[in-house]
Amino acid sequence: MTTRTWTPQGANRGTLAVLPGRGETPALYERFGRRLAADGYTVVVPEPGSDPGGWFEPGAARFLVGTDTGALRAWQLALEIEVDGLVLAGTPLAGGERPADRAAEIGVRTSCPVHRERLENDPDFQWGQLTAAPAPPERLPEVPVLLHGDADSVAPVAPVAALAARLPQGSLAVFEDGVHDVLNDQHHRSAAARIVLFCEEIGKGAVVLPEVAKPRRSAPVQVSARVDYSLRALRELAGAEGPVTCAVIARNQRIPLNSLVNLMIALRRAGLVASQRGCDGGYWLARAAGEITVGEVVRAVDGAVVSVHNGSPDAALWRELDRQVADFLGRVPVVGDRGTEEGRG
Incomplete structure (x- = not known):
């Protein structure tokens, strides 16, 4: 044959x-x-x-x-x-x-x-x-x-x-x-x-998202699955000694592989991770884990913290909320001390 x-x-x-x-x-x-x-x-x-x-x-x-x-x-x-x-x-x-x-x-x-x-x-x-x-x-x-x-x-x-x-x-x-x-x-x-x-x-990296019914009510502040998965993936890399494949990250952190592939691409473009193909390929942190902040991750995969309804008369209020939350998350490392500002002082 x-x-x-x-x-x-x-x-x-x-x-x-x-x-x-x-x-x-x-x-x-x-x-x-x-x-x-x-x-x-x-x-x-x-x-x-x-x-x-x-x-x-x-x-x-x-x-x-x-x-x-x-x-x-x-x-x-x-x-x-x-x-x-x-x-x-x-x-x-x-x-x-x-x-x-x-x-x-x-x-x-x-x-x-x-x-x-x-x-x-x-x-x-x-x-x-x-x-x-x-x-x-x-x-x-x-x-x-x-x-x-x-x-x-x-x-x-x-x-x-x-x-x-x-x-x-x-x-x-x-x-x-x-x-x-x-x-x-x-x-x-x-x-x-x-x-x-x-x-x-x-x-x-082409992902077909499942159709999800919109809940009647939602909390004012929501953490997206994209941010959650990204933080889990970065913590997995922080504890690794060398490159880690998407398949290993997905299995260890219980993240859907299809979603993770796109997220790792976004994190790489943002300069938070680096990658290599081949037999020894995989991903690793581009900087020390303690130097990468949650705010950077949010910007990399979601863009902004707050989404403002078009035409809202309170748009200035929500933009200020976005600024303050982004400022807070910009001081919180992905790995390391996560106490409040008062707790750190």
Whole structure:
């Protein structure tokens, strides 16, 4: 089995290395490869045994995508090499149905008529390989996307949902009436779209915010989640001895990774943190922790302390409040003595 590659016409937004499952061939991922390439991503189905270092384009985001037992291999590999994201599809965490013949195997694999025909006509596809799967790695993966069909009889969804519950920074997408080959099932377009969104969130910092109902009443003073997350991230860096990745910060501080990626970019632009890519990459404080103030953090991620209603006759009052609060926060370090002015005196 040789390496298959699908490349975008323009600039490469990142590389997805796809590890197929039992019996599958690279040709089965042509549709997936073309779709992701149309969105600007290179898709590689590497030759078994090849060096992972040659799968990815230098300087671009790196993603591992595994299906079926390929998901278990991708999970293990993500613990050994540097990748920006991990997608696990149809992960076999418990024993399931073993189809009796070809017709039954096609039925448990896909409900997509195009893919069913492709399976039947692929001369290199290996039938009857859906036997016992190996055990998953003992260490949990960092911030994966889990894709699964709720009608998957080969790899039941329940243990995958249980795994997702143990991964506060991961996400689980379960497709109604979906069967085992999630990337080539009837909802293959939705699965591909979910992967593209994940790649954009990780590689490009594009975040889709959830719709939140506005409360009827709110406190006069509110601390935004952006400020809260930023302060937590900076304290995590203050206690570190070297660069720390976003994935580690998010896990330790229980911050949504998608939000953290954008915040770290804002903090870097404000000169509060520095960063480095590569195997030893990550973030660290650009100055001593005691020299960075809460006021600087607020300005970096929120802009202003007070938002004044347009046309308010009391605008001058609120601007003075903004000045005084900003002055106070400008004297409070992110790490160190946080007593009141009187307490410090």
